Amino acid sequence: MKIVVTGKTGAADFECDPGEKILHAALRHGVELPYECATGTCGTCKAKLVSGRTDSQWPDAPGKKYLKTEADILTCQSVAHEDSALEVFALKAREATATPRACAGVLRDVRPLTHDVVAFEVDLDTPMDFDAGQFALLTVPGIAGARAYSMVNFERGARRLSFVVKKKPGGGVSEWLFGGGVEGTRLEIFGPVGHAIWQPGTAKHVLCIAGGSGIAGMMSVLAHACQAQHFAQWDGHVFFGVRGARDAFFFDELDEFRACFPARLSITIALSDEDVPDSLVAKYPGFAFARGFVHAVAGERMKDRFAGVRAYVAGPPPMVDASLRLLLREARLPPADIRYDKFS
Amino acid sequence: MGQYDRHVFVCTSGETCPTQGDVEKFVKILRDGARAAGRQQDVRVNKAGCFSQCGHGPMLVVYPEDVWYHGVQESDLKEILDSHIIGGMPVERLRYNPGKPGANKIEVEVKTPQAEKAAGPVWHRVGAAADIAVNGIKEVAANGTRVVVINTGRGFVAYEAMCPHEAIPLAEGVCDGSVLTCLEHMWQFDVKTGAPMGDAQEGLKGFPLKEEKGELYVAMA
Known part of the structure; x- marks a missing residue:
């Protein structure tokens, strides 16, 4: 399906697969739609659906409180059912080095750092480039919704990503990790994403x-x-x-x-x-x-x-x-x- | 029976209702409330045109009971929602009963541009200057319109209360004397002019403000 996006600073279009989040499709094609959390809470990825048909995968996403009209959608939670046209405030040039993509990896080495913080590693099927300060969206089989975790490590062409998680009572993924016996699980990953990056040559x-x-x-x-x-x-x-x-x-x-x-x-x-x-x-x-x-x-x-x-x-x-x-x-x-x- | 347990019509495009309250927000509050109560399938909230009762607004009508509410304030919405729209019990204190059927407009201050020019702006007192510290941002109501008043350290200015980006209250933002920042997504505005800065794509709508004997007044068109 073809998605056309117009903003005050220009327009772009990209292909979106069935079931794929519109935001993910845009980002992996190098179209920098606005976003911050990418997980349905912050509202930054708001867009106006001008034509076409989309559905939210998480109708009760907290970020919905930022939507002003029934035509507004959160691109990070929405999938397209047909060719669609969207309006956003602004399309920007990407500052981060790498184009994000969907991939997969295996959960390894879950270990406690304190009484309520664990560290874990994900061995990637294919190496990933990212900028220091970026995060990845991890989806655990059987648990609805992606979670955002910042990478702890830094290296080019990383084969392994390191993360930390704080124990959150009632948090699906956090409780699952703390439950133990989860190493070896295959995770879906989308990344790298995020704008809180540091790049060499930043004269600050x-x-x-x-x-x-x-x-x-x-x-x-x-x-x-x-x-x-x-x-x-x-x-x-x-x-x-x-x-x-x-x-x-x-x-x-x-x-x-x-x-x-x-x-x-x-x-x-x-x-x-x-x-x-x-x-x-x-x-x-x-x-x-x-x-x-x-x-x-x-x-x-x-x-x-x-x-x-x-x-x-x-x-x-x-x-x-x-x-x-x-x-x-x-x-x-x-x-x-x-x-x-x-x-x- | 109709298609919904409750069908609510809020006048959002008449001549006076939208000037008497933030009726677009009313619609959102009612929709959110129905959703929060898990009743989004059974409750429909529609924006409506003029009911020809101008001057009695903000006004909304709830069916199937055919109950008309007038002079509705944002603070009344929870009661209307809980008691009537969800609970089925009309809120008697807000019920509209003009005593005559059909159209019932009263003359309110809807001025033609010429008349307004002649009469000058209408000033509304919004509070004491001393209540707003330097770089303080305070939300006030001027004739039912939500406005933020900011003490820039070199005078007071008044703008629309919500960031034009995501409708976040600007009173939760930060002012450093020259720049106003909405913390939600870092849109910034020149505090003296309301002009957009940095990432902001739209400026702020400003209102005339004057200070007299320590009291602040905002002019509404």
Whole structure:
């Protein structure tokens, strides 16, 4: 089926397979329809159906609250039944390196990082290129709907993708992963997607503000920036918020990044629910520690140091919201230098 | 019986109802409410043209009971929805009963452009200037229209209350004195002119605003 899309900045058309999400079809053909979460919640992929016939695969998607008329659809949840025409606000050029595609992989090496965070790997059937900070949509057989997870690792032509997941009671995929005995399962994957990317040659200091499992994409950004020797020339400020010492993970990995560029790369850990234990300070002498919410700690310690910064934000929605307010109002960063994902 | 358990008509294109409340939003609230109650198959909410009762709006009619509601405010919708549309019990306090059948228009301030020019704008008090801190964004109602008033630090400005992108309340956004940002998708506007910046594809509709003796007034066309 042929889908024609018009936006204020131009028009494009692409082929959409039966049962394929319109957004996925567009992206894999290099047509950059608007999207953020790609999983039905944020509403960014809203489009107006001008002609043709489509159906939502998830009629109760939370993102529907952004739709204004009955002609509006969420392209990330909709499939086409015939040739259709859509209107969107704007089509943009893709900034990310790789064209996303559908593929498959096998779940491997599920292991706990804390009492409520697990890491897992997916061995891909075919290698994938992605930019640091991007995410992939994973679909588990028997569980409706795709979930978005940021890649933790970074490498070109990756054969294996690394992810972390926080345990969410009632979360279908999260409970399934925590249930155990799931290694070897084949997963459907669509990716890479997401705009919260870091690319070499970005002449900016890097600021990461992460809460909990939001650190995932930052690990990829730091991995690539370290490989590219970015912190030989530019500053890196990483603020990682967790509740308490028992929620700590990836500290060893962060310390390895820091040790490569101790002059310019700093790691600050914010504990929101307890005072910083001496044992933690003793174990990570290269880190700074503070008690408080991570956005507040970042705001305090970054004061007057926001010039020339590209910021990355990920974590629980209230933390992301507070961080965006900080970065817009206090730091006065332009939106192009505030990178975040709206999934969760 | 008709095709639906309840069939609701909301006047959205008459001369006065749309000026007396955000009736497009009423339709959305009622539809969302029916859906949330799992009744989207049995309840139909339609946008309607003029009922020829101008001046008594915002107005809606619910069938099969043939109950007419007048002067409906957004805050009334939940009661109409829960009690009548879902529950079958009309909301008596809002029932329209003009005492005469047929058309029943009253003259309200629907002005011709000439008359308006002669009369000048109609100013509506929207609150005290002191209630809005520098860079504060406050949503107010001016003659039933939702408006945001922003203290730019060098004066106050008034714009439509919702981001033109996804209808997100701009009062939840961020102002740094020169730029207004809707946090939902980072559309930005020049706070002094409402002009679109960056990713924004549309500007904000502005309203004249004046300050007198510490009180703010917004003019509605």
